[in-house]
Amino acid sequence: xxxKDLIQKDLDGIYLGNLHTVEADLTLPTEGENGxxxxxxxxxxxxxxxxxKVMRPExxxxxxxxxxxxxxxxxxxxxxxxxxxxxxxxxSQIAVTGVLxxxxxxxxxxxxxxPGVVIVTKEGGIFSAVPVIWKxxxxxxxxxxxxxxxxxxxxxxxxxxxxxxxxxxVDKATVTDEATHVQKVRSFDLExxxxxxxxxxxxxxxxxxxxxxxxxxxxxxCFRTASGLPVKNAEPMTGWDSPECLLRGHTTGxxxxxxxxxxxxxxxxxxxxxxxxDYMVRSLEECQNAFQAxxxxxxxxxxxxxxxxxxxxxxxxxxxxxxxxxxTLHKIMAGLLDCYEFGGSDIALxxxxxxxxxxxxxxxxxxxxxxxxxxxxYIAGEYGGMNEVMAxxxxxAxxxxxxxxxxxxxxAYLFENEKLFVPMEQNIDTLADIHANQxxxxxxxxxxxxxxxxEERCYNIARNFWHFVVHNHSFNIGGSGEGEMFKEPDRxxxxxxxxxxxxxxxxxxxxxxxxxFQYQPCSMYMDYYExxxxxxxxxxxxxxxxTGGTTYFMPLRPGGIKVFDTKENTCCHGTGLxxxxxxxxxxxxxxxxxLYVNLYIASELVWKEKNLIIRQSxxxxxxxxxxxxxxxxxxxxxxxxxxxxxxxxxxxxxRINEKEVEYKTQDGYALISNTFNDGDxxxxxxxxxxxxxxxxDDPNVACLYYGPLVMVIENDKQDFIELILDASLSGVEKxxxxxxxxxxxxxxxxxSANNGPFHAYFKLR
Numbered sequence: 001x002x003x004k005d006l007i008q009k010d011l012d013g014i015y016l017g018n019l020h021t022v023e024a025d026l027t028l029p030t031e032g033e034n035g036x037x038x039x040x041x042x043x044x045x046x047x048x049x050x051x052x053k054v055m056r057p058e059x060x061x062x063x064x065x066x067x068x069x070x071x072x073x074x075x076x077x078x079x080x081x082x083x084x085x086x087x088x089x090x091x092s093q094i095a096v097t098g099v100l101x102x103x104x105x106x107x108x109x110x111x112x113x114x115p116g117v118v119i120v121t122k123e124g125g126i127f128s129a130v131p132v133i134w135k136x137x138x139x140x141x142x143x144x145x146x147x148x149x150x151x152x153x154x155x156x157x158x159x160x161x162x163x164x165x166x167x168x169x170v171d172k173a174t175v176t177d178e179a180t181h182v183q184k185v186r187s188f189d190l191e192x193x194x195x196x197x198x199x200x201x202x203x204x205x206x207x208x209x210x211x212x213x214x215x216x217x218x219x220x221x222c223f224r225t226a227s228g229l230p231v232k233n234a235e236p237m238t239g240w241d242s243p244e245c246l247l248r249g250h251t252t253g254x255x256x257x258x259x260x261x262x263x264x265x266x267x268x269x270x271x272x273x274x275x276x277x278d279y280m281v282r283s284l285e286e287c288q289n290a291f292q293a294x295x296x297x298x299x300x301x302x303x304x305x306x307x308x309x310x311x312x313x314x315x316x317x318x319x320x321x322x323x324x325x326x327x328t329l330h331k332i333m334a335g336l337l338d339c340y341e342f343g344g345s346d347i348a349l350x351x352x353x354x355x356x357x358x359x360x361x362x363x364x365x366x367x368x369x370x371x372x373x374x375x376x377x378y379i380a381g382e383y384g385g386m387n388e389v390m391a392x393x394x395x396x397a398x399x400x401x402x403x404x405x406x407x408x409x410x411x412a413y414l415f416e417n418e419k420l421f422v423p424m425e426q427n428i429d430t431l432a433d434i435h436a437n438q439x440x441x442x443x444x445x446x447x448x449x450x451x452x453x454x455e456e457r458c459y460n461i462a463r464n465f466w467h468f469v470v471h472n473h474s475f476n477i478g479g480s481g482e483g484e485m486f487k488e489p490d491r492x493x494x495x496x497x498x499x500x501x502x503x504x505x506x507x508x509x510x511x512x513x514x515x516x517f518q519y520q521p522c523s524m525y526m527d528y529y530e531x532x533x534x535x536x537x538x539x540x541x542x543x544x545x546x547t548g549g550t551t552y553f554m555p556l557r558p559g560g561i562k563v564f565d566t567k568e569n570t571c572c573h574g575t576g577l578x579x580x581x582x583x584x585x586x587x588x589x590x591x592x593x594x595l596y597v598n599l600y601i602a603s604e605l606v607w608k609e610k611n612l613i614i615r616q617s618x619x620x621x622x623x624x625x626x627x628x629x630x631x632x633x634x635x636x637x638x639x640x641x642x643x644x645x646x647x648x649x650x651x652x653x654x655r656i657n658e659k660e661v662e663y664k665t666q667d668g669y670a671l672i673s674n675t676f677n678d679g680d681x682x683x684x685x686x687x688x689x690x691x692x693x694x695x696x697d698d699p700n701v702a703c704l705y706y707g708p709l710v711m712v713i714e715n716d717k718q719d720f721i722e723l724i725l726d727a728s729l730s731g732v733e734k735x736x737x738x739x740x741x742x743x744x745x746x747x748x749x750x751x752s753a754n755n756g757p758f759h760a761y762f763k764l765r
């Protein structure tokens with residue numbers, strides 16, 4: 001290599017951490033591995049200095065994007081690289097105005113533990129959960145019936161307030177013999193549903209092609225390095241999976257999941273994906289064995305780094321000195337379980353069972369108060385869905401029939417984040433200023449525990465959380481959060497920036513939605529699912545080719561431009577590997593003779609139990625209708641979702657063999673019960689209409705939908721475009737099947753806005 005090549009390699013190898021949401025000082029390297037000398041300059045020294053010191057902007061002044069320029073010199077040759085850094089403003093310091101009492105009922109003689117948090121009220125009607133220390137709580141097992149008042153120490157964040165607990169001991173608590181909620185519908189296997197040609201199928205093909213092009217040995221690089229095995233001439237991963245990054249290994253977990261999903265659900269390349277999956281699993285087994293054989297690690301350990309990060313977490317080391325070790329572990333374990341569940345790999349189950357016992361041995365020795373503090377820590381304590389993966393492992397091990405261990409479910413309960421769970425159980429929204437994607441997977445985990453235990457508390461927390469996020473914290477595309485954080489409820493117009501709607505959050509919210517729908521199959525859940533799938537998930541994949549590029553944030557500010565990550569290996573790149581190869585998972589659900597049609601996406605369904613093939617044809621987004629052709633004969637109760645965006649005066653039109661039929665409705669679905677014969681066709685027309693939606697915090701800020709689609713204005717202005725529009729939308733003219741014009745501005749769906757700046761919101765004048 002020439003000196004110029006070596007300099008460029010050093011520049012490309014610079015890794016500074018997650019630069020999308022910077023809060024702490026940066027460590028700026030002074031030299032590269034190939035001998036280049038680095039010097040740094042900043043275009044905003046008062047925000048990020050040339051030494052990497054970070055001075056966060058004051059609350060309310062907004063985040064700042066700073067460009068750091070690194071100059072690399074070697075052998076008299078100089079090259080430069082610009083690196084953009086987004087520095088988050090200081091968190092809001094809203095004054096505490098009160099503290100809610102803890103009110104509990106306990107059955108006489110039963111153990112009871114006061115929660116480690118209390119809920120405080122703040123200015124503006126905002127709630128938050130804060131730690132509490134109780135003064136000499138009694139042994140509740142020895143108390144007689146009656147009301148007991150326990151005081152806490154003054155709150156650290158507001159010492160003028162004294163927490164109080166009101167505990168009523170009763171002779172007999174009200175109990176329910178069985179769970180209130182039972183599973184009512186089931187999904188089809190991925191292999192039973194295949195996409196037909198549509199924009200969703202185009203996305204699927206591109207991402208499958210990208211997955212097939214990935215170097216498996218590169219995906220294994222950090223695991224082999226950490227376990228002392230040769231890397232087989234592979235290049236190291238980049239970005240968040242680079243050897244310097246403390247999150248390395250997380251993309252490999254998502255990659256395992258994506259391969260497993262494709263080995264079950266690919267229409268074209270099942271065998272190729274199965275080969276890649278099996279190679280990855282066997283290689284990770286070799287790494288796990290090498291870790292144990294070294295004598296340096298506890299049995300069962302597997303990671304892309306040593307156990308040091310886990311040690312430091314137990315000592316309360318903060319981010320970014322460590323970076324969410326259990327988050328990364330969850331991705332690895334979830335990927336392996338997917339390889340077992342979807343790909344049939346017994347080796348994958350064996351690996352994750354050993355790893356699950358490693359987690360149990362490690363966490364079961366920690367004191368409850370230690371775990372509480374760990375899981376409440378910002379990002380460092382982020383554990384992804386470890387409670388979900390441990391409960392899921394328990395369920396799969398039971399089905400396996402040989403390797404069931406009580407420790408799996410016991411360990412799932414160790415991931416108890418009271419700061420989130422306590423207020424959600426009480427149906428109180430305390431989401432403001434907490435890390436969004438740190439907490440959605442925790443709720444998914446609680447629901448997984450509910451599925452195995454029937455524990456209603458877990459169900460209620462998940463349901464309440466879903467309603468808060470969807471109805472009070474979601475943008476027009478269904479995504480949530482700004483700068484990775486939930487903001488105050490019903491604050492949308494206030495937070496339209498480049499850092500809105502992290503893709504990971506939507507990925508996980510769709511998972512939670514699927515879970516809840518199976519226990520309460522109503523259109524409310526699938527209305528949200530459609531909105532988010534069409535306008536965020538399907539809109540965040542690079543349409544230019546099989547690059548694997550995905551958006552980290554969906555920019556909803558005026559003049560925002562999508563950026564498709566291909567090298568940084570962010571969390572959203574990882575979830576993106578899965579998003580686009582599993583569109584078919586929620587199109588249909590079943591229950592006995594009932595077929596729930598949730599999404600109008602061209603697809604072919606094989607209903608094995610009824611010996612039927614049902615083909616959903618038509619380009620729904622273009623034609624506003626779907627047709628279902630029946631191959632075979634039998635009785636079917638079609639339940640066709642009637643989207644919330646349908647106008648009452650234009651109800652859906654349904655035909656069987658071209659003859660219009662009447663229908664009843666239930667839970668937001670049209671019911672069509674009929675004995676269908678081979679060749680019969682069922683059609684449904686769902687006319688799209690334009691509708692205006694105003695932001696809850698500023699009625700002058702609004703957005704437009706056309707049916708399920710968010711329509712955006714193509715324009716590079718950096719300020720809000722102002723439009724004269726009333727409720728009739730008479731000023732909007734249709735110029736194409738999915739194109740409109742308003743005041744000489746062009747409107748297109750956000751899924752198509754890939755080649756330039758756009759406005760997802762505008763102002764009314």
